[in-house]
Amino acid sequence: xxxxxxxxxxxxxxxxxxxxxxxxxxxxxxxxxxxxxxxxxxxxxxxxxxxxxxxxxxxxxxxxxxxxxxxxxxxxxxxxxxxxxxxxxxxxxxxxxxxxxxxxxxxxxxxxxxxxxxxxxxxxxxxxxxxxxxxxxxxxxxxxxxxxxxxxxxxxxxxxxxxxxxxxxxxxxxxxxxxxxxxxxxxxxxxxxxxxxxxxxxxxxxxxxxxxxxxxxxxxxxxxxxxxxxxxxxxxxxxxxxxxxxxxxxxxxxxxxxxxxxxxxxxxxxxxxxxxxxxxxxxxxxxxxxxxxxxxxxxxxxxxxxxxxxxxxxxxxxxxxxxxxxxxxxxxxxxxxxxxxxxxxxxxxxxxxxxxxxxxxxxxxxxxxxxxxxxxxxxxxxxxxxxxxxxxxxxxxxxxxxxxxxxxxxxxxxxxxxxxx
Numbered sequence: 001x002x003x004x005x006x007x008x009x010x011x012x013x014x015x016x017x018x019x020x021x022x023x024x025x026x027x028x029x030x031x032x033x034x035x036x037x038x039x040x041x042x043x044x045x046x047x048x049x050x051x052x053x054x055x056x057x058x059x060x061x062x063x064x065x066x067x068x069x070x071x072x073x074x075x076x077x078x079x080x081x082x083x084x085x086x087x088x089x090x091x092x093x094x095x096x097x098x099x100x101x102x103x104x105x106x107x108x109x110x111x112x113x114x115x116x117x118x119x120x121x122x123x124x125x126x127x128x129x130x131x132x133x134x135x136x137x138x139x140x141x142x143x144x145x146x147x148x149x150x151x152x153x154x155x156x157x158x159x160x161x162x163x164x165x166x167x168x169x170x171x172x173x174x175x176x177x178x179x180x181x182x183x184x185x186x187x188x189x190x191x192x193x194x195x196x197x198x199x200x201x202x203x204x205x206x207x208x209x210x211x212x213x214x215x216x217x218x219x220x221x222x223x224x225x226x227x228x229x230x231x232x233x234x235x236x237x238x239x240x241x242x243x244x245x246x247x248x249x250x251x252x253x254x255x256x257x258x259x260x261x262x263x264x265x266x267x268x269x270x271x272x273x274x275x276x277x278x279x280x281x282x283x284x285x286x287x288x289x290x291x292x293x294x295x296x297x298x299x300x301x302x303x304x305x306x307x308x309x310x311x312x313x314x315x316x317x318x319x320x321x322x323x324x325x326x327x328x329x330x331x332x333x334x335x336x337x338x339x340x341x342x343x344x345x346x347x348x349x350x351x352x353x354x355x356x357x358x359x360x361x362x363x364x365x366x367x368x369x370x371x372x373x374x375x376x377x378x379x380x381x382x383x384x385x386x387x388x389x390x391x392x393x394x395x396x397x398x399x400x401x402x403x404x405x406x407x408x409x410x411x412x413x414x415x416x417x418x419x420x421x
Contacts, residue, residue, distance in 0.1 A: 017045045018041075018042055018043045018044045018045030018046075018123070019042065019043070019045075019123035019223055019224055019228070020039065020042045020043050020123070020223050020228070020406075020409075021043065021222055021223065021228055021250040021251070022043050022228050022229050022250070023039065023043070023250050032418060033056075033058060033062060033066055034066050034069070034070070034417075034418060035413070035417070035418045036056055037052055037056065037063065037066050037067060037070070038070060038075065038076070038413065038417050038418070039413070040052055040055060040056065041076060041095050041096065041097060042097055042123075043228070045096060046079060046081060046094040046095065046096045047094055047095060047096075048081055048092060048093065048094045048095070049063045049064060049067060049093075049095065052067070052095075067095055070417075071095075073417075073420075074098055074101050075097065075098060075101055075121070075417055076095050076096065076097060076098065077095070077096060077097075077098050078093050078094070078095060079093070079094055079095070079096050080092070080093065080094070081093060081094035096122075097121055097122050097123075098121060098122070099120040099121055099122030099124060100120060100121070101121040102120075102121040102166040102167075102412055102416070103118060103119070103120055103121070103126075103158075103160060103164050103165050103166060104118070104119050104121075104165065104166060104167045104168065104169065104405050104408035104409055104412065105117070105118050105119075105151055105154060105155075105165055105167075105168045105169070105405070105408065106119065106168075106169045106170075106171075106216070106401040106402060106403065106404030106405030106406070106407070106408060107147060107150065107151070107168065107169065107170045107171070107401055107404055108170075108171045108172075108213060108216065108397070108400035108401045108403075108404055109143065109147070109170060109171065109172045109173075109188060109213075110133065110173075110188075111133065111134075111135040111173075111187065111188060111240060112132070112133065112135065112309075113130050113131065113132055113133065113397065114130065114131040114133055114146060114147065114150050115128065115129070115130045115131075115150075115397050115398050115400060115401040116128065116129050116130075116131075116150045116151060116153070116154040116401050117154070117398055117401040117402050117404075117405055118154045118155065118157070118158045118160065118165075119402075119405040119409070121409075121412075123223075123224070123409075125402060125405075126158045126160075127154050127155075127157035127158035128154065128157070128398050128401065129150055129153035129154035129157055130150075130397070131146060131149055131150040131153065133146055137187070137188065137189060137190045138188060138189060138190060139189075139190055139191070140189065140191065140194050140196055140199050141199075143188065143189065143196075144199060144200060144203055147170075147200070148203070148204075151165075151168070151204070162204075165204075165206055166206065166207075166408075166412055166416070167206060167207045167208070167209065167408035167409075167411045167412050168200065168201075168204060168206060168207070168208045168209070168408055169208075169209050169210075169211070169216070169404035169405055169406065169407030169408035169409075169411075170196075170197075170200065170208060170209070170210045170211070170404055170407070171210075171211055171212070171213040171215070171216030171217070171400055171401070171403065171404045171407075172186055172188060172196070172210060172211075172212070172213055173186055173187055173188065173212070173213045173239075173240070173241050173243065174186025174187060174188070174189070174212065175212070175259055175262060176210055176211055176212045176258075176259065177257065177258050177259050178209070178210070178211045178212075178215070178254055178258040178259075179257075179258040180195075180197070180258075181195060181196060181197015181198055181200075181201075181208070181209070181210045182194065182195050182196070182197070183196045183210065184259065185277065187240070187241065187276055187277075196210055197209070197210045207408075207411050207412075207415070209407040209408060209410070209411050210407075211404075211407055212243060212245075212259075213237070213243060213400060214235065214236075214237045214243025214244050214245045214261070215243075215245045215252060215254070215261075215403075216400055216401075216403035216404045216406070216407065217235055217237055217243075217245060217358065217395070217399065217400050217403050218234075218235040218245025218246070218247060218252060218403070219245070219252060219403040219404075219406040219407065220395075220399045220400070220402045220403030220406070221233070221235060221356065221403075222247055222250075222252065222406070223403070223406040223409075224402060224403075224406075227247065230247065230250075230353065230354060231247070231248075231249055231250050231353075232247060232248055232249070232351075232352055232353045232354075233246075233247050233352050233353060233354040233355070233356065234246045234247070234346055234350060234352040234354070234355045234356070235355075235356045235358060236263065236342065236343070236346065236355060236356070236357050236358070237358050237359050238287060238288065238289075238339075238357070238358070238359035238360075238361045238362060239288070239289065239359045239360060239361070240288055240289055240290060240310075241264050241276070241284050241288050242263055242264030242283055242284035242287050242288055242342070243262075243263065243264055244261045244262075244263035244264075244346070245261065246261055246350055246352070248350075263283060263342060263346070264282060264283050264284035264287075264288070265277055265279070265282045265283070265284065266282070266283050266342075266345070267281045267282060267283075268281060268282070268283050268286065268338060268341055268342075269281040269286070272285065272286075273285040273286060273291065273294075276290065283338060283341075283342055286334070286335060286338040287335050287338045287339055287342070287361075288361075289310050289311070289314055289360065289361055290310065291335070292314060292317070292331055292332070292335055292361070293310055293313055293314065293317075295331045295334070295335075296313075296317055296327075296328070296331055299327045299330070299331065311360060314360075314361065314364070317331065317332075318332070318363075318364045321364075332364055332367055333371065333372075335361075335367055336367045336368065336369065336371070336372035336375075337372065337375055339357075339367055339368070339372060340372050340373075340375040340376040340379060341379060343355060343376050343390070344376055344379035344380045347380050347381075347388050348380070348381065351388075352388060353387075353388070353389065354388070354389045354390075354391065355388060355389070355390045355391070356390075356391050356392075356393050357390065357391070357392045357393070358392070358393045358395050362392050368392065
């Protein structure tokens with residue numbers, strides 16, 4: 001088991017590479033042939049009909065008929081196949097998605113800055129925008145109005161009318177039922193059990209899919225990053241909360257009620273520190289940024305001033321730790337031990353091939369130093385302590401919104417491409 005720090009480029013793709021999960025043949029068996037063909041073309045970028053037939057083990061005639069339908073419907077088009085071989089005669093023909101067939105927007109709602117990305121049907125990010133907000137809890141209507149401003153910004157940046165948007169994906173922190181669009185609890189919302197999906201879709205007059213923000217970050221890796229070719233991996237996010245997304249058999253796992261994997265609210269200390277969810281002893285009450293700041297205040301280290309935001313305060317705390325301040329260093333070391341517990345629990349429960357750690361606090365190396373790694377190995381069972389790879393990704397804030405576009409693209413694949421609605 002080793003920790004690797006890498007610069008991540010999730011969200012940057014070339015049309016010839018495709019996007020979306022690269023599914024194994026057995027993972028497609030429950031799909032209609034039309035959907036299997038469409039998703040194979042999407043994942044391949046460009047692919048010839050003959051290769052589609054071989055990959056899916058179906059007749060060339062079926063491929064010809066179904067791709068003709070997809071071309072007629074405006075979702076696929078014929079292009080010259082990219083080939084290194086020089087041959088005489090007519091260039092071989094391949095198929096690819098029509099980029100301007102549909103447009104979607106992905107939104108990440110936050111307690112500091114909302115972000116949005118507008119993407120075409122070919123998976124190309126055309127424009128991005130951000131909207132500063134405050135950390136106060138809001139009503140659903142207030143959050144809607146802020147989102148409306150953001151969507152207007154990103155459409156103007158892309159020079160597209162808002163009516164051209166076919167679906168919107170939204171990522172928000174908290175407990176979210178992806179199937180119903182109901183947010184049971186979120187630190188951003190005043191009320192419980194908010195039907196945010198219905199509120200947003202009614203207002204914008206377009207399908208809106210809502211999911212937990214850790215899931216949309218995982219989707220960014222699964223759809224646009226190196227995770228496309230991985231059948232099994234986990235993403236742990238550490239920001240103002242602690243979240244987790246998990247991919248099994250090339251698919252995002254959500255649980256029976258579409259609300260699973262709340263790693264941040266798994267209990268690590270009975271009757272322990274107060275979490276922002278109202279319960280005690282949650283993992284995030286020891287590991288999230290607000291938990292580190294609270295611990296610093298308890299340790300009689302100067303608390304943040306009214307003008308100093310949490311990120312700046314933690315940076316100052318980190319600098320003190322680097323200079324050898326033992327009280328500051330102890331705070332990061334303690335959080336690192338809880339991170340080791342979290343990672344070992346994820347390994348034991350899900351046995352992932354790869355765990356990706358992401359979030360602003362991961363810039364503080366005391367959280368994952370050799371002492372933390374030793375603790376993690378001691379907690380993991382013999383075999384898994386060597387086989388699981390751990391990476392720390394330096395994703396930017398827009399990648400969350402990029403992942404939210406995958407929610408919208410999934411919805412369009414199901415309702416427009418497959419069902420024809």
